[in-house]
Amino acid sequence: MKFILLHPSIAIFGLIIFGLGSLLPIWLIIEGVSGYGLIILLITICGYGVIIHETLVKKVVIDEYGVKYITLRKRYEMTWDEIKIVGIGYIPIKTPGRKPWVYFAANGISFPMLHAKMINEKFFMVGYRKKVEDEIRKYWTQKIDGLDDISEFEKLHKPKRRLT
Numbered sequence: 001m002k003f004i005l006l007h008p009s010i011a012i013f014g015l016i017i018f019g020l021g022s023l024l025p026i027w028l029i030i031e032g033v034s035g036y037g038l039i040i041l042l043i044t045i046c047g048y049g050v051i052i053h054e055t056l057v058k059k060v061v062i063d064e065y066g067v068k069y070i071t072l073r074k075r076y077e078m079t080w081d082e083i084k085i086v087g088i089g090y091i092p093i094k095t096p097g098r099k100p101w102v103y104f105a106a107n108g109i110s111f112p113m114l115h116a117k118m119i120n121e122k123f124f125m126v127g128y129r130k131k132v133e134d135e136i137r138k139y140w141t142q143k144i145d146g147l148d149d150i151s152e153f154e155k156l157h158k159p160k161r162r163l164t
Helices: 008-021 023-030 035-057 130-139 152-156
Strands: 002-004 059-063 065-071 075-078 085-090 100-105 123-127
Touching: 002 035, 002 123, 002 130, 008 023, 008 035, 059 130, 059 152, 085 130, 100 130
Parallel strands: none
Antiparallel strands: 002 059, 059 065, 065 075, 085 100, 100 123
């Protein structure tokens, strides 16, 4: 099953924000401040391009053979035998309601903190959704680190108890 990389609510929010942002350059052009309007319009078009790339082009495919990460320029694949750990992690953005990500790692290391630059031929990630979890559980019989139990990272780095 194919999944877009981002959580759909994030993609929709981005499209709405850039849609509203496109009203400003149009208003500036109508008011005769075309120089600033064209610059802001160019920035808005670039923003739309990024959001469209993230939502329509980047995909993660989960099937009986394994997991595939597909973009315009890259295609990485790992079979279920190559994957050593499937876990839940977060991108460290300090905003309320931040969304978890599911990652697939061939090196067996737990990653509770994630970054998009970590993606390579042996590490993929996709925004967590119940449908993603259901698809993984069809083929992955082991525990999902950080979802089924405490993550391996948390086991190694338990906070010390304070005397109160």
